[in-house]
Amino acid sequence: VQLVESGGGLVQSGGSLRLSCTVSGFVFDDYAVGWFRQAPGKERVGVACINRNVGQTDYSEFAKGRFTLSTDSAKITVSLQMNNLSAADTGTYYCAADLYPCLTVGYWDPDHWGQGTQVTVTS
DSSP: OEEEEEOOEEEETTOOEEEEEEEESSOGGGSEEEEEEEOTTSOEEEEEEEETTTTEEEEOTTTTTTEEEEEETTTTEEEEEEOSOOGGGOEEEEEEEESSOOSSGGGOOOSEEOOOEEEEEEO
């Protein structure tokens, strides 16, 4: 299983970023995939996840209404569109995957991780 993130960078408060994760080494429809983030000095927390085989997604409270998770089976990617960003969204964002379904992203504990991509939001 390989997960490679891209799309991080520097953005001003109120702006948008789109993160992408290219996956390989597993059957895309068999796995739950999603995103976590880790702010400086804080624990890693779940952002959003999707169970592709049933089309079910879950978002953390801070992501609801601002972030949108999507997948592209042709490109085998998992994307996270992030809008109305604030300094509180600064951190390293990780793509993750697991055979076990993600029912609630806050309690999901995936086995497979990408290397992370940095998102910095300036005020």
